[in-house]
Amino acid sequence: MLEKALTGSNRYWGWIAVLLAFMAAGALSYVQQYNYGLGLTGMSRDVSWGIYIAQFTFLVGVAASGVMVVLPYYLHNYKTFGKITILGEFLAVAAVSMCLLFILADLGQPLRALNVLLHPTPNSILFWDMIVLNVYLFLNIFVGWVVLTAEKKEVAPPKWIKPFIYISIPWAVSIHTVTAFLYAGLPGRHFWLTAILAPRFLASAFAGGPALLILLCLIIKRVTKFDAGSEAIQKLATIVTYAALINVFFVLLEFFTGYYSNIPGHMHTLDYLFFGLHGHAQLVPWMRVSTIFGIVAIVMFLVPTTRKREDTLAIACVLLFISLWIDKGIGLVIGGFVPSPLEEITAYHPSFQEIMITLGVWATGFFILTVLFKIALAVKEEKMIS
Amino acid sequence: MDIKRRQFLKIAGLSTIAGLGAPAAFNLLLKGESSPVSYASSGGGAEASHEAAPTGVRLAMVIDQRVFDANDGLAQKCTTACHTVHNVPNFGNKKDEIKWIFEVPFEKAFTNKSHYHKNEHLHDSSFLVLCNHCDNPPCVRACPTKATYKRKDGIVAMDYHRCIGCRFCMAACPYGMRSFNWRDPRPFIDQATHNKEFPTRMRGVVEKCNFCVDRLARGLQPACVEATGNTGAMIFGDINDSHSEISKKLAENFTIQRKPALGTNPSVFYIV
Numbered sequence: 001m002l003e004k005a006l007t008g009s010n011r012y013w014g015w016i017a018v019l020l021a022f023m024a025a026g027a028l029s030y031v032q033q034y035n036y037g038l039g040l041t042g043m044s045r046d047v048s049w050g051i052y053i054a055q056f057t058f059l060v061g062v063a064a065s066g067v068m069v070v071l072p073y074y075l076h077n078y079k080t081f082g083k084i085t086i087l088g089e090f091l092a093v094a095a096v097s098m099c100l101l102f103i104l105a106d107l108g109q110p111l112r113a114l115n116v117l118l119h120p121t122p123n124s125i126l127f128w129d130m131i132v133l134n135v136y137l138f139l140n141i142f143v144g145w146v147v148l149t150a151e152k153k154e155v156a157p158p159k160w161i162k163p164f165i166y167i168s169i170p171w172a173v174s175i176h177t178v179t180a181f182l183y184a185g186l187p188g189r190h191f192w193l194t195a196i197l198a199p200r201f202l203a204s205a206f207a208g209g210p211a212l213l214i215l216l217c218l219i220i221k222r223v224t225k226f227d228a229g230s231e232a233i234q235k236l237a238t239i240v241t242y243a244a245l246i247n248v249f250f251v252l253l254e255f256f257t258g259y260y261s262n263i264p265g266h267m268h269t270l271d272y273l274f275f276g277l278h279g280h281a282q283l284v285p286w287m288r289v290s291t292i293f294g295i296v297a298i299v300m301f302l303v304p305t306t307r308k309r310e311d312t313l314a315i316a317c318v319l320l321f322i323s324l325w326i327d328k329g330i331g332l333v334i335g336g337f338v339p340s341p342l343e344e345i346t347a348y349h350p351s352f353q354e355i356m357i358t359l360g361v362w363a364t365g366f367f368i369l370t371v372l373f374k375i376a377l378a379v380k381e382e383k384m385i386s
Numbered sequence: 387m388d389i390k391r392r393q394f395l396k397i398a399g400l401s402t403i404a405g406l407g408a409p410a411a412f413n414l415l416l417k418g419e420s421s422p423v424s425y426a427s428s429g430g431g432a433e434a435s436h437e438a439a440p441t442g443v444r445l446a447m448v449i450d451q452r453v454f455d456a457n458d459g460l461a462q463k464c465t466t467a468c469h470t471v472h473n474v475p476n477f478g479n480k481k482d483e484i485k486w487i488f489e490v491p492f493e494k495a496f497t498n499k500s501h502y503h504k505n506e507h508l509h510d511s512s513f514l515v516l517c518n519h520c521d522n523p524p525c526v527r528a529c530p531t532k533a534t535y536k537r538k539d540g541i542v543a544m545d546y547h548r549c550i551g552c553r554f555c556m557a558a559c560p561y562g563m564r565s566f567n568w569r570d571p572r573p574f575i576d577q578a579t580h581n582k583e584f585p586t587r588m589r590g591v592v593e594k595c596n597f598c599v600d601r602l603a604r605g606l607q608p609a610c611v612e613a614t615g616n617t618g619a620m621i622f623g624d625i626n627d628s629h630s631e632i633s634k635k636l637a638e639n640f641t642i643q644r645k646p647a648l649g650t651n652p653s654v655f656y657i658v
Contacts, residue, residue: 037589039568044481048556108551108590115531126530187648188560341562342494
């Protein structure tokens with residue numbers, strides 16, 4: 001089926017060329033980083049993880065969100081999602097691939113990455129994260145490919161694929177839970193040391209991921225003959241609305257615990273992110289944009305007219321996606337390092353190369369996404385013609 | 387090839403002997419004379435249930451701040467001694483900074499202690515902080531490759547050749563005592579004082595204080611302890627041996643640890 005990605009319109013090839021250009025720029029920057037060391041980034045002794053790990057964390061959520069179409073279709077036989085299940089699975093594949101690339105980009109000694117397998121260490125959450133992410137990647141490629149092949153041959157998917165599909169559902173929850181455990185189990189990092197981190201991760205993931213999927217469906221409708229159908233899109237919008245509201249609720253719980261208990265450690269990072277701490281307010285504009293975008297998006301999702309119109313729905317999805325990306329892709333990880341264990345405040349500014357590598361990885365993800373979607377949609381279009 | 391192998395076997399053999407001999411050598415170090423029962427003796431009664439089991443050797447350090455306060459520049463001497471012995475590079479900027487032992491004011495070292503109306507002398511004194519060699523180290527728990535590990539004698543050590551540079555240990559350490567080689571450290575090591583007995587590191591790995599595990603094996607005191615001479619500013623030894631000097635010091639003085647509420651059981655104690 002891969003050959004279907006090799007034929008396409010000029011617009012398709014133009015898009016591929018843009019992605020390849022960003023991938024090449026990212027690769028060049030990575031060569032620089034590889035030769036110099038991670039000092040080429042903006043990270044430091046105090047802020048020892050930066051946008052790479054933040055992107056990784058955010059994208060694990062996007063990957064996990066694939067379950068929001070898989071679960072209703074396969075467990076509840078919700079037929080409307082049948083058309084877009086494959087898109088959810090392939091989105092997960094692209095997202096997990098980006099996660100793995102971001103981890104590699106963040107390693108000080110990338111050539112030693114396999115030490116994690118050579119010296120398996122079950123007490124390290126990173127070891128488990130490596131396992132759940134790779135298995136999830138396999139499950140989604142495998143299930144997606146087998147089901148799509150069956151669709152191409154116009155036969156029902158083989159029965160033996162069912163167990164893999166059923167496993168992939170709790171597995172999606174596991175990848176984001178384990179990723180939250182990377183943070184939530186560290187003593188002395190008050191902002192992360194909260195039992196609600198994993199549920200909060202899942203809520204924001206189930207809002208952000210399907211929002212992206214809605215946007216992708218709307219784009220696909222314009223550039224191909226494939227239409228996911230307004231019922232599927234509206235159902236996704238409902239999922240996004242509930243998940244976004246639950247996420248806001250969880251964030252407000254953090255604020256309550258921090259400010260009502262009045263324990264300094266529980267307030268410091270929230271202060272730093274939203275109001276400024278001892279005059280340091282580097283991330284305050286970002287977090288305020290995130291807050292405003294989030295509120296506007298949720299209102300647009302709640303009001304029936306703006307939810308039902310495709311153009312306003314698209315705007316709401318973009319706003320929500322940006323809001324959640326800032327919250328998790330910037331604030332959560334970088335904020336967690338402020339203040340440091342010695343209660344010092346160190347600013348972090350990603351370097352030019354760091355941003356280029358980040359864009360390069362995103363471009364790689366979209367490249368994988370484009371190729372996989374192209375194949376899936378070609379199969380579906382063929383069927384529509386015949 | 388053959389010579390290389392022979393050399394390797396020699397070195398491997400010697401290091402094994404050194405490793406086996408380390409506890410013995412270390413015991414001789416203790417001024418309270420080595421006693422055959424010292425390893426088995428239980429150092430004091432068991433405290434709270436999550437305290438370390440008082441069996442085996444547990445190396446620890448007492449920092450007597452009174453002595454440091456009375457001796458200007460002594461703490462700086464410790465830092466210099468440590469950083470020279472371990473070839474710690476000096477980048478001259480905060481972003482790349484690597485440090486194993488350094489001075490910080492009271493409120494940074496002890497963030498959970500009250501700073502309200504604090505004792506006058508605390509305003510000017512600065513405290514040496516270093517890896518706490520926790521009995522329950524979060525960094526060891528976090529490391530995905532066992533590149534950082536806890537030895538039987540309580541030292542939390544690093545294998546620079548296994549470290550993949552994921553920096554999970556840096557996020558896990560609640561004391562901020564770990565440094566990362568953000569770039570090649572070798573050009574930033576002072577050639578005049580380069581210690582060829584201790585390895586230099588490569589870029590992309592984490593490092594920290596190792597309680598001078600290699601010096602202990604050679605029967606020496608940790609470099610910082612040695613730098614304090616006979617001032618008594620730092621006492622190093624086995625706190626599970628009730629006859630050791632450090633155990634006596636702990637029994638006679640009120641000491642505090644950094645962030646004890648986190649349950650890490652630090653092995654560095656401070657007499658304020």
